[in-house]
Amino acid sequence: xxxxxxxxxxxxxxxxxxxxxxxxxxxxxxxxxxxxxxxxxxxxxxxxxxxxxxxxxxxxxxxxxxxxxxxxxxxxxxxxxxxxxxxxxxxxxxxxxxxxxxxxxxxxxxxxxxxxxxxxxxxxxxxxxxxxxxxxxxxxxxx
Amino acid sequence: xxxxxxxxxxxxxxxxxxxxxxxxxxxxxxxxxxxxxxxxxxxxxxxxxxxxxxxxxxxxxxxxxxxxxxxxxxxxxxxxxxxxxxxxxxxxxxxxxxxxxxxxxxxxxxxxxxxxxxxxxxxxxxxxxxxxxxxxxxxxxxxxxxxxxxxxxxxxxxxxxxxxxxxxxxxxxxx
Amino acid sequence: xxxxxxxxxxxxxxxxxxxxxxxxxxxxxxxxxxxxxxxxxxxxxxxxxxxxxxxxxxxxxxxxxxxxxxxxxxxxxxxxxxxxxxxxxxxxxxxxxxxxxxxxxxxxxxxxxxxxxxxxxxxxxxxxxxxxxxxxxxxxxxxxxxxxxxxxxxxxxxxxxxxxxxxxxxxxxxxxxxxxxxxxxxx
Numbered sequence: 288x289x290x291x292x293x294x295x296x297x298x299x300x301x302x303x304x305x306x307x308x309x310x311x312x313x314x315x316x317x318x319x320x321x322x323x324x325x326x327x328x329x330x331x332x333x334x335x336x337x338x339x340x341x342x343x344x345x346x347x348x349x350x351x352x353x354x355x356x357x358x359x360x361x362x363x364x365x366x367x368x369x370x371x372x373x374x375x376x377x378x379x380x381x382x383x384x385x386x387x388x389x390x391x392x393x394x395x396x397x398x399x400x401x402x403x404x405x406x407x408x409x410x411x412x413x414x415x416x417x418x419x420x421x422x423x424x425x426x427x428x429x430x
Numbered sequence: 431x432x433x434x435x436x437x438x439x440x441x442x443x444x445x446x447x448x449x450x451x452x453x454x455x456x457x458x459x460x461x462x463x464x465x466x467x468x469x470x471x472x473x474x475x476x477x478x479x480x481x482x483x484x485x486x487x488x489x490x491x492x493x494x495x496x497x498x499x500x501x502x503x504x505x506x507x508x509x510x511x512x513x514x515x516x517x518x519x520x521x522x523x524x525x526x527x528x529x530x531x532x533x534x535x536x537x538x539x540x541x542x543x544x545x546x547x548x549x550x551x552x553x554x555x556x557x558x559x560x561x562x563x564x565x566x567x568x569x570x571x572x573x574x575x576x577x578x579x580x581x582x583x584x585x586x587x588x589x590x591x592x593x594x595x596x597x598x599x600x601x602x603x604x605x
Numbered sequence: 606x607x608x609x610x611x612x613x614x615x616x617x618x619x620x621x622x623x624x625x626x627x628x629x630x631x632x633x634x635x636x637x638x639x640x641x642x643x644x645x646x647x648x649x650x651x652x653x654x655x656x657x658x659x660x661x662x663x664x665x666x667x668x669x670x671x672x673x674x675x676x677x678x679x680x681x682x683x684x685x686x687x688x689x690x691x692x693x694x695x696x697x698x699x700x701x702x703x704x705x706x707x708x709x710x711x712x713x714x715x716x717x718x719x720x721x722x723x724x725x726x727x728x729x730x731x732x733x734x735x736x737x738x739x740x741x742x743x744x745x746x747x748x749x750x751x752x753x754x755x756x757x758x759x760x761x762x763x764x765x766x767x768x769x770x771x772x773x774x775x776x777x778x779x780x781x782x783x784x785x786x787x788x789x790x791x792x
Contacts, residue, residue: 297582341487341490342487342488342489342490343487343488344486344487344488361488362480362483362484362488363479363483363486363488363489363581364479364480364483364580364581364582365582387485390484391484394480394481394484395726396726397477397480398477398480398481398628398631398632398635398725398726399635399726399727399728400473400632400635400636400638400639400726400727401635401639401727401728401729401730401733404476404580410728411728412728432626432627432628433626433627433628433699433722433725434624434625434626434627434699435624435625435627435630435697435698435699435722436619436622436623436624436625436696436697436698436699437622437623437624437625438622438623438666438669438697439625439630439697439698440625440629440630440633442662442665442666443630443633443634443637443662444633445665446658446661446662447633447637447658449661450654450657450658450661454654454657455644455645455654466640466644469640470633470636470637470639470640471636473632473635473636473639473640474629474632474633474636477632477636478628478629478632481628506626506629507626507629509625
């Protein structure tokens with residue numbers, strides 16, 4: 288299950304962060320997202336030879352914590368997407384598929400002429416799309 | 431399949447945008463009109479860069495990003511690539527389109543063009559025509575600047591039309 | 606409804622004209638609206654200027670419309686409205702519109718648009734609630750009709766950006782100049 292998703296701007300400013308857990312752990316999740324940003328920087332500046340291909344937007348598993356797994360994605364426009372899941376057994380393809388759909392939703396949201404670059408994403412349409420993508424996470428064949 | 435509209439839509443919208451800014455909103459203030467038209471282009475370029483880079487790896491340097499503008503980006507917008515790319519290797523790039531579509535297709539607004547076309551001032555008339563064309567180039571310059579800046583490359587962009595119908599866009603990357 | 610010279614269908618014309626990716630058009634229009642809001646400050650003034658821009662476009666587009674559609678003459682307002690909705694919208698925006706809500710004397714109707722490329726990606730912020738985002742369209746219709754000697758008033762009855770289920774433009778014929786046909790030198 289997805290616990291939290293976030294969009295972080297190129298100056299590490301949060302543009303969108305949403306948790307999906309029942310528990311009152313938003314603060315903890317935000318902290319995890321925050322900590323993951325350093326890992327993204329490190330990953331991008333020192334790409335592992337064995338890891339995902341050089342400069343691929345999908346950065347793979349950033350780090351596992353006791354209860355979560357944290358994945359990262361970095362767009363060409365230096366915007367980071369962070370995904371925190373509670374599943375410890377996650378298929379790589381599902382995560383890639385998630386980010387692909389999430390990216391498409393993000394791109395449409397910032398195509399709104401009234402969206403100001405670098406400002407928080409307040410779009411209702413975006414929130415709904417994200418919620419749908421989150422719900423269908425891991426259900427294979429979700430397009 | 432991607433949604434399409436007739437090319438006349440974009441042509442007439444751009445023509446009308448330029449003439450509205452030059453003749454109504456900022457009449458007699460060509461610099462202000464130019465800045466505002468450029469700002470419109472900037473927003474479009476910023477958004478298009480986001481859309482057109484969606485399914486591709488990140489660029490590893492400036493040259494790669496500029497080449498993307500010359501090839502994929504230009505093809506999406508103008509259905510052709512930039513014909514010639516030059517650089518001085520010190521942060522300046524010249525992108526030449528041998529037949530720039532928006533100058534070829536767009537009717538330059540006669541109300542801008544025909545300001546005072548007296549017979550004995552053909553030099554002035556030519557100057558006016560060049561100026562009117564220049565107003566149409568703020569928008570594509572803004573698009574390029576918006577796209578590159580969203581790709582992490584702050585720059586200044588200007589256009590050179592001394593070899594019509596070719597048009598060159600000069601990109602100067604800010605250090 | 607078929608005048609001599611076999612008018613072409615909107616689909617056939619749209620298939621034959623030069624087309625571009627709608628994104629560029631949609632984003633450009635959005636950026637213009639956004640910039641006008643910054644420059645003109647008042648939402649009312651932006652509505653007015655968008656309508657004016659549309660009007661100027663409409664009076665220019667009508668020639669291309671007549672040439673490509675092979676429509677030579679529309680007998681009355683009723684037929685003209687149908688042609689605009691079925692052929693005009695299709696050949697330029699790639700979407701078709703329908704005409705309904707005729708009043709008894711045939712001088713007022715609604716053009717309904719269920720799909721509108723201008724508003725892809727658009728969400729109005731709370732600060733722009735009085736904005737008629739697509740006001741350029743009402744201007745285009747008004748301008749084009751004026752070139753075929755019909756003075757009209759075009760207003761929005763429904764707007765999807767304001768939560769309605771479709772876009773509805775009410776077109777009201779104010780005056781029909783009983784002249785032969787469009788190419789008059791002066792107005």
